[in-house]
Amino acid sequence: MNDFYLSVFEIVKRIPKGRVTSYGYIAKALGSGGSSRVVGYAMNKSHTFDPSIPAHRVVNRNGLLTGKAHFNPPSIMQELLEKEGIEIKEDQIVNFKEKFWDPMELGDNLID
């Protein structure tokens, strides 16, 4: 389902700088609540669609950087996030709840 991918990428690109969101929430925003795994897979393949997709802003529901291993240097994910003002402790985002961005709450996307 290519449309699903495109929608995922569009949302990910809308994630404001210094904010993050979760796979499951993106899936939910697309109306496919159970497709959280597919969102992750989409991130894996994101570079084939658009290399500029900020996949590092997408983490799991715990704010854990589960996808860091899939980045070029795995450490780049944390570095990018910290660069955007996000604190990371033990591969986990500090104050995740505050940094979390709801894909359905548009309007915040002007920041970037």
Added chain:
DNA sequence: AAGCTGACTATGG
């Protein structure tokens, strides 16, 4: 074509 995989999540012990 059938089965496996996974950057997930929710639930129960």
Added chain:
DNA sequence: GCCATAGCCAGCT
């Protein structure tokens, strides 16, 4: 709060 299990769905072998 940590571990095991079970749904989930598109892509890959």
